[in-house]
Amino acid sequence: MTDADRRGAGPPGRELLPVAGARAVRIALGRLLRGRRGVLAVGLGALVASAVAGVLVPPLLGQIVDVVVDRRGADAVTGPVLGLAGAALAQGLLAVVGMAAVARAGEEVLADLREAFVARALGLPLARLERAGAGDLTSRVTADLALVGEAVRQAVPDMARGALVIVLSLGGLAVLDPRFLLAALVAVPVQVLTARWYVRRSSPLYREQREVGGAQQQQLLDTAGGIATVRALDLHDDHTERVRSRAQDVVDLALRVVRLQTGFFGRLNLAEYLGVAAVLAAGFALVGADAATVGGHTPTAAQAQQLALARLVLADPAVAVLDEATAEAGSAGARVLEAAADRALRGRTALVVAHRLTQAAAADAIAVLDAGVLVEHGTHEELLAADGRYAELWAAARLDR
Amino acid sequence: MLGLDFLVLSFSYRWGARRAWLADVRADQRLRLLVAGQLLDPRGGAEAGRLPGELATVAVADAKRVGVVNFAVPLGLAALAAMVVAAVALLRTSVPLGLLILLGTPPLLLVVHFLGVPLQRRSGPEQERAARASGVAADLVDGVRVLKGLGVVPAAVARYRRASRDALGATLGATRVQAGYQGAVLAANGLFLALVALVGGRLAADGRISVGGLVAAVGLAQFLVTPLQMLGWVNARVAQARASAARIAALLATGPAIGDGDPGTPPVPARPGLAVHDLHHGTLRGIDLDVAAGETVGVVAADPADAAALVACVAREVDPDRGTVTVEGQPLAAHPPRVARTAVVVAAHGSALFSGTLRANVAAAARNGSVVPAMAAAQADQVPEVLPGGVDTVLTEQGRSLSGGQRQRVALARALAADAPVLVLHDPTTAIDAVTEVRIAEGLAAVRAGRTTLLLATSPALLGVADRVVLLVDGRVAATGTHAALLDTDAAYRAVVTG
Incomplete structure (x- = not known):
């Protein structure tokens, strides 16, 4: 569409060669792909399988975490680790097969296309070519073919890979809990808007950048090629100004590109934040509702608990009940959470439910429940001195560490 | 957080x-x-x-x-x-x-x-x-x-x-x-x-x-x-x-090819003479040349390398190994390079054109006045007639959108439009047919009448309008005379000019 605009605005008196519409391109593409569908299907299948193997990695890591949390012993780690190694090998092997097949199909299509193009171009009636001007055909055979090649080699595989990872990751989230999927999708509108914002601005800008860069190169060639003439006719000032102004054009455009790109990534950061924050919030809500296991999402749970503590501070209640606010975070994470909880609860009346005794020890008074019955009540020191259930738990916890 | x-x-x-x-x-x-x-x-x-x-x-x-x-x-x-x-x-x-x-x-x-x-x-x-x-x-x-x-x-x-x-x-x-x-x-x-x-x-x-x-x-x-x-x-x-x-x-x-010159050197008069004394450079083995103010002198080199070496020295592209080029008695090297090149304008063979309009190319070095007489003298006024935009047609890099003959005529017009005190032309019409060449020779003589001009060429049509012609053989001056006289008496000259 943009190419058609550019070609439409040709020099006066010129009748540029036509530009194919979307339908014609689709038909031509179908013709080029004919006979290669098998290779393509194998390649795409292998790439999907490779991506699936890649998506298996986080749940396997989650299993290791579950092994540790459930205290199943060091040897129980071996199974998931072997799974990880298998996933790595499968991912690599399948990727080799898939990429080779897809690249093969792409390169062959590209070769067919350029050969058909040159044959067709050379077969056009001379009068038609004269009307279009020499530059039209030359720019198509060089710049446009190179662009198509770039798309086949880079853009299409990158996009396909990206789409695969997105679909599989969303699928993975959905398998954990459909509500995770919904939360992750929070980022999508921002991403879509960002992409539209970027594409609308970037393609004319990049085209301009290519033109300005080309003009600069041509000017330097022009000046360098005629440098003896520049000297002989004393054209230094003219040519210095020409080079300077071309270079300035390049700098001006680079500044616009920088602004566009940093703006683009800044907006993506926002989308990423929204997505991560939404998944964390959902994770916390689900963990609270006992709907999701923490396995595989431990760091997010720790962070979600921090978010929850922050929410508590913002809500500023007089009385707070914390249910296992530092659980499952591991000792390092728990210390951070304990400190956070401590600060969040300062000046409030709080009932803290905890099985991590370090947290209990910090409380003003401790109530020990066993099988639904209150068995002990007192301060940490009192309960230790009583040498009852609490003291037993405390000793066990110390040994465990 | x-x-x-x-x-x-x-x-x-x-x-x-x-x-x-x-x-x-x-x-x-x-x-x-x-x-x-x-x-x-x-x-x-x-x-x-x-x-x-x-x-x-x-x-x-x-x-x-x-x-x-x-x-x-x-x-x-x-x-x-x-x-x-x-x-x-x-x-x-x-x-x-x-x-x-x-x-x-x-x-x-x-x-x-x-x-x-x-x-x-x-x-x-x-x-x-x-x-x-x-x-x-x-x-x-x-x-x-x-x-x-x-x-x-x-x-x-x-x-x-x-x-x-x-x-x-x-x-x-x-x-x-x-x-x-x-x-x-x-x-x-x-x-x-x-x-x-x-x-x-x-x-x-x-x-x-x-x-x-x-x-x-x-x-x-x-x-x-x-x-x-x-x-x-x-x-x-x-x-x-x-x-x-x-x-x-x-x-x-990379060091500069020539020296700086002295900005205090007295300026060059409007109608100076050009002289070359005992010049050694490249294949040149000590040549002496004297072009009086207002004179047109032709130089015919049996070996093109002699002509190229002479052009390089006169254009201040190089400092000669030995000997001097003087303008009105003052060494050319004494002037800052840009001053020297405004006094002595050299249109080397194969001068480049640049991207820009045809008009801008001809006017690039014009010091004063209209470019029309120069265009006419160089027969370059026919070039825009076949271009879509006339004199405002934009030429591509190095003027490649023109034919060789068109480029040469435009470059010659540009050199003539510079209206230089001393003009040195090197093989300006090699890509041009004989009929046009004769017209160019007439135009050249008219535009440069009374101006100091050095013409390095082997074309009889151009040499015919020179007041005198000098023949270079083996890096030395072998003969001097009018074109007609040398053509009659000098076999070597005849061989170079008509061969």
Whole structure:
């Protein structure tokens, strides 16, 4: 569409060669792909399988975490680790097969296309070519073919890979809990808007950048090629100004590109934040509702608990009940959470439910429940001195560490 | 917390990337202008032994590669900082696990690097063949008229098909290697992660590190790959930039071809005489020439190298090995180069035209008055008649959109329009037919009547309008006389001029 605009605005008196519409391109593409569908299907299948193997990695890591949390012993780690190694090998092997097949199909299509193009171009009636001007055909055979090649080699595989990872990751989230999927999708509108914002601005800008860069190169060639003439006719000032102004054009455009790109990534950061924050919030809500296991999402749970503590501070209640606010975070994470909880609860009346005794020890008074019955009540020191259930738990916890 | 983190990330990235990028682009531009300034030095010298394409490459590609250092080094520092933070976090979690990851990641990247070596070996020939195929295509399309005229379109298509299949073969080989490489990288990364998970998992299961520590370690192991790769990238950019910087430095270090002259030298009068005394340069072995004010003298060189050497000396392209060129008794070398070249304008054979309109090209060196008489005298007034935009037609680089004969007439018109005190013309009509040449000779005589003109040529039509002609043989003056007299009496002269 943009190419058609550019070609439409040709020099006066010129009748540029036509530009194919979307339908014609689709038909031509179908013709080029004919006979290669098998290779393509194998390649795409292998790439999907490779991506699936890649998506298996986080749940396997989650299993290791579950092994540790459930205290199943060091040897129980071996199974998931072997799974990880298998996933790595499968991912690599399948990727080799898939990429080779897809690249093969792409390169062959590209070769067919350029050969058909040159044959067709050379077969056009001379009068038609004269009307279009020499530059039209030359720019198509060089710049446009190179662009198509770039798309086949880079853009299409990158996009396909990206789409695969997105679909599989969303699928993975959905398998954990459909509500995770919904939360992750929070980022999508921002991403879509960002992409539209970027594409609308970037393609004319990049085209301009290519033109300005080309003009600069041509000017330097022009000046360098005629440098003896520049000297002989004393054209230094003219040519210095020409080079300077071309270079300035390049700098001006680079500044616009920088602004566009940093703006683009800044907006993506926002989308990423929204997505991560939404998944964390959902994770916390689900963990609270006992709907999701923490396995595989431990760091997010720790962070979600921090978010929850922050929410508590913002809500500023007089009385707070914390249910296992530092659980499952591991000792390092728990210390951070304990400190956070401590600060969040300062000046409030709080009932803290905890099985991590370090947290209990910090409380003003401790109530020990066993099988639904209150068995002990007192301060940490009192309960230790009583040498009852609490003291037993405390000793066990110390040994465990 | 998370929101703040993202806010800091986003703003730091935006601000840092913009700064670094600006520094990159500005350094790039500064270097480019430095190179262009050296190239455009009136004393010359920068282009010695370098093709125009090479000069443009130094000014564009090399300057860009050096500029990128300004972008790459901050990224490298950021990567280093990220690595230090990650390393501290890892070692605080667990010393053995941290050491495994910190010491294991560089060898992993080395393995990845060596896996990539065959790829680099392959990519050279692949790009070459692809470039050749695209060159053949552009060549054929450019010459479509000739191909059709010769009726060889099928042969041309077959030739392109061979080049294209050749390129395809090379590309397929390279893509296989590329696929193997990427797959190997994926597998290597995954296996390393499994190893980290194994060691970390066992440590966690034994209670030596917490679950949080395990997850953080696994995450950091994956995170570390990015800054390490970044450092590799920065390293490669810096190495590349060093080579480019060396090329730029070599160009900037090229000494000027001629001296500065003395700005205090008295100015050249409007109608000076030109003299050459005992000039030795190249093939010249001591020539003496005297062109009186207002005179037109022809020089016929039996060896074109003699003419070229004389033009180089008179144009102040070089300082002669021995002897002097004087204008009104004052050595040309005493004047600053730009002053010398305004006094003595040399239109060398094959003078370049530049992109811009036809009118702007002719007027480029015009000091005063209209360009119309000069256009008429050079028969260049016929050129715009066949162009779509007349005198306002924009010429492409080096005036390549014109034919050789058109270019020569436009260049001659430009030299005449300069209205120089001394004009030196070197073979100005070699691409022009004899009838037009005669008209040009008449026009030249009319425009330069009473002006000092040195005419280096072998064309009888041009030499016929010279007051005197000097014959150079073996780097020395062999004969002097009018064109008609020499034609009658000097066999060597006759052989050069009519041969």
